[in-house]
Amino acid sequence: MKEYSVCIVGGGSTFTPGFLKSFVRLREKFPIKKLVLFDIDKERQELVGKFGEILYKEHFPELDFSYTTDIKEAYSGMDFIFMQMRSGGLPMRQVDEHIPFAHGKIGQETCGAGGLSYGLRSVVDMIKAIYDIRTYAKDAWILNYSNPAAIVAEALRREFPDDKKILNICDQPENVIRSVSRLLNVDWEDLDPIYFGLNHFGWFKHIYDVNTGEDLLPKVKQIVKEKGFLPQDAEQRDASWLDTYGFVEKMLEDFPDYLPNTYNQYYLYPEYKFSKLDPNYTRADEVMASREKRVFSECEEVIKAGTLGDKFETISDAHAEMMIEVAISIAYNKNNRYILIVENNGAINNLQDDAMVEVVCELGINGPRPMRVGNIPQLYYGLLANQVSSEKLLVDAYYENSYTKALHAFTINRLVNDVTVARELLDALIEANKGYWPELK
Ligand code: G6P
Ligand code: MN
DSSP, X not given: OOOEEEEEESTTSTTHHHHHHHHHHTTTTSOEEEEEEEOSOHHHHHHHHHHHHHHHHHHOTTSEEEEESOHHHHHTTOSEEEEOOOTTHHHHHXXXXXXXXXXXXXXXXXXXXXXXXXXXXXXXXXXXXXXXXXXXXXXXXXXXXXXXXXXXXXXXXXXXXXOTTXXXXXXXXXXXXXXXXXXXXXXXXXXXXXXXXXXXXXXXXXXXXXXXXXXXXXXXXXXXXXXXXXXXXXXXXXXXXXXXXXXXXXXXXXXXXXXXXXXXXXXXXXXXXXXXXXXXXXXHHHHHHTHHHHHHHHHHHHHHHTSOTTTTSSOOOHHHHHHHHHHHHHHTTOOEEEEEEEEOTXXXXXXXXXXXXXXXXXXXXXXXXXOOOBOOOHHHHHHHXXXXXXXXXXXXXXXXXXXXXXXXXXHHSTTTOOHHHHHHHHXXXXXXXXXXXXXXX
């Protein structure tokens, strides 16, 4: 069995310790010989890096593990590069979420004005990072789940049209499927979904039982109506995530056709969500007060003790496991099914070919093979055509340094929807993103 070299970009992320543990758990299925963590933030990288050294000394001593802030060391000789970059870090996520609130709109890291703000930062940093990667690892698979994934995917499609080894992916559809499996009390791997949409704006059209072929969606709707909806890992989630999953029940009342991605709440209920969110304590604040503290204090404790002790099991990580399974499907040409972000080209028949859509794909050594969902009904077509236009206009703004295109992207976004507010927001975000955004003229 070939052994692989792997790099994680964003090695100082709160998600990295869970990832590191998952490489131990999955080592039989995905044997790696070398793992390098890379981050531009030296301090965070060192903390997670030192934690990793102790973890692997105890649980995977033959692994060649290191961490660095140097791109050449990070990328040279890599087979797989997991990208979880957060451009501007959590402090800029806070900005993306707070500024829109001050203008009466929802700030969210991937939806609405917050997502557009983060989008322009990520496009700049991701394009640069991929050129760097290709300088040192021209054949590496790049598994990208940096947000906002829809906008990043659109920019990478344009910048690297011939690069067939960039894969854009999000874990939320699979999180929903795992949550459905909890609801039905079945193994999530026995669920075979049909899904369509854009990243963070999609729907499950069917959820088949792989063994019987039965479409379980009607049953799922019924149980959600009776019992509500919880994330699979509800016990480890912050309150805001429990609200988010719980809101699926309301979305199914108003839009009974399909099971929605949880993120649809922002696009379909912006005023309600706005009224419920605390402008001074958004998700960024919650993450810094909870996950960041929890994960980093675990790293500190392990470093202080010099041993993992009983902390191997404390972080379970569906997200990391999914990303590693994705790499396995490519590495061993398994053609397993994943919900991935790919160029449409007819997968959603009545949506433009060059939209980056999220659909079920078979995934093997030559990349994703999307499955077609046919024509989607008018309602969904209308929502998606609008959102894809907003995302494309933002990427146009990046390429053309165009203030007007950015203004139009904000204006037609469902979470802004007014040119006067869009202009105020854009001006405030230009100011806040100095040094991150390209100049818009
Ligand atoms: C889900 C989404 C990711 C997003 C994450 C945010 O997993 O698919 O795109 O980054 O949630 O989670 P957080 O806990 O940081 O709000
Ligand atoms: Mn996502």
